[in-house]
Amino acid sequence: MTHDALLSAQGIDKSFFGVKVLDGVDFTLRAGEIHALLGENGAGKSTLVKILTGAYRRDAGQMHLAGAEVEPRSVAEAQNLGIGTVYQEVNLLDNLTVAENLYLGRQPRWMGLTDRRRMRADAHELLARYHVTADPDETLAHYPVAVRQIIAIARAVDLSGKVLFLDEPTASLDAREVQSLFDVLHQLRQQGLGIVIITHFLDQVYQIADRVTVLRNGRMVGSRAISELPRRDLVSMMLGRELAEATGHRDPDATEPDTAAAFKFENYGKRGSIAPFDLAIRPGEVVGIAGLLGSGRTETARLLFGIDRPDSGQATVDDHPVSLHSPEEAIAHGFGMCPEERKSDGIVGDLSVRQNIVLALQATRGWARPIPRREADALATQYIQALDIRPPDPDRPIKFLSGGNQQKAILARWLATEPRLLILDEPTRGIDIGAHAEIINLIGKLRAEGMALVVISSEIEELVAFSTRVIVLSDRHHVRELKGAEITAEAIVEAMAVPGEAA
């Protein structure tokens, strides 16, 4: 342990239900530094933060604060030790005044009663240090999120004062608000605070952080000074592959078709979600979407399928302008989508495989025209055979099927509606190798049959294998489009490291 370590942890282990989520993780935070904690989904970032801030107990390992061993058993205890946390949104109370939010539970008192005048004066003074001119007596809801965030930081620092954890502080802020937040962080760094920031925005990491620690699959990949770490290397640390290796085998038939684009999106975007992009999709092609977590992959899919409303641009289907402001409208134009969160957004666990398969088709017909049992049986049998869903029992509740078979059933659900454009968000996540190969084959088959597909995946090799084109996203911008022979794992990773604004 170096003498300037403010907060350090060695060999942190944590398991949930026998599954190891953190495995011997080391973490060192120095006084007066801003430290970014990075990693893809499931890397263990939030578990590590919860252990360090007292919300979880560790299974093994040691933790030191300013040289002394500590063992916070609750968030309050960590706070008293000097470790403060600002969570993403749920931190303050919108209905209380600014001053009450800052001093809740520690109001200055005089003769047993709250001294409102002193509380107001204290709040004023505290906020002045952060260059925030908020009226202490105004309700917090009166102020924009950016100001609330700084007020939350002011409270956390005032309460704890040594270490500050920020969980995705910039998720809902615009560029100017991010800048004023960063000004505050710079100021706190100068005061000698150690700041840990969790974020998905690599731009911001390079703008503000002094060091980064990267986690992957519950292990620490490395901890480096940001000045010595090119963006490309950081991305490969997060993805866990050397750029030289891993050249996926391309499907030789995955070439661009010479048909006309049936689905066009021009200048399509939504503020705070994804920057405006142009995208034209032809029948018989697979458009792969690549990008790190938080780069705008899922946001793109949500926009295409009408789950989110665009605030700029126009969509056209077969050269007719259309409005895609709800999934219902999108489905009416022949769209289908398998969401990323299969368990919560995809399957209806207690319904049978057959009911899950006919769900989307029934929805397009409306409740007044129920699908006859015979037709439902026929559809279920057809897709169970075609996609090899196992066990081949249409009456089994879908929650008893494996992840891969659930995924196939959801695919069947959309195939039954005979869509012209199918959007797949992470179709192969969490499924076994056999099902994985089958789904990739199916994507190729659907393409050959002339369907248009948009496939989002964090498996780069997979994108290389089946895509006719790959769109690479970074920091919520569509930064690159790769075609034909350009599609290699190396090129994709390289493009992912491009700062979003530069595109």
Next chain:
Amino acid sequence: MIRARNLPFVATVLIFLIAYGLCALQFPNMLSFRVVGNLLTDNAFLGIAAVGMTFVILSGGIDLSVGSVIAFTSVFVAVLIRAGVHPALAFGLALIVSTGFGALMGLTIHALKMPAFVVTLAGMFLARGAAFLISTDSVPISHEFLKTLKGLFIQLPDKGKLSFLAIVMLLAFALGVVLAHRTRFGANVYALGGSEQSAELMGVPLRRTMIQLYAFSGFMAGLAGLAYTLYTSAGYSLATVGVELDAIAAVVVGGTLLTGGSGLVLGTLFGVLIQGLIQTYIVFDGTLSSWWTKIVVGLLLFAFIVLQRLILLISERRAAMRSAAGE
């Protein structure tokens, strides 16, 4: 400038003043200290109960047991006094029982993580049943001590009187205002009404606050029961059915958000007075059915719920605009 969160309160006060003005135009006699004094006295027990209810609603909860606790308290003290117990002692015992009962409900709500609605509904039946168990008859009481209390008043000009009951109610409101705005308990209650999860993250002791909160409501319901006993000089287990709903109406018409987190104790006083004013008007008119009180209160309730929703929407839009304008 009036802050957005105080707009419902200002609206309540304005409605009261305008309504009073209109009544006085039609019946100039209503503009007298005597009528004002009676207005306060006649609604004293409701006002006291509504103070407790204000806190419960501010926290995002509800207390449906209030009417039953009032009835229980009145029967309890009436029977004790009839048996020869000194009224002061009987009053003290009744307050201990009602406060303890409230505390128990608060503990249950917290420990079982049950909605306040369900727990206090059970409490409502329990307290009513306990009242029946003591006596199903109306128990008249008379005691020198009670007469002395009823005889206490502050002389107002024009033969008006501020009765003992009215004074107790105003003191209850004064206590409520201080508790709500000048104590950590009050701030914690508002915090709970904002978001229980955030409040807990910010260190609000949930268990303690919940127990204190419902104990306070129980205490106020007990005090309201004593006021009611003094007012009617009797205890009757069938009395004050549905008073908790009048109290809830007074709280909401007084400008408190039914979902919690926003409102003023003083607003509730005006909510009670508006209800009393309508009743007084009906008495003066002489031809109207007393059910008009319910109809007007219903309309006011609806108007206030809409008003609060509008204020919320407008302030959200303003916040969004401020954010966009880069203020």
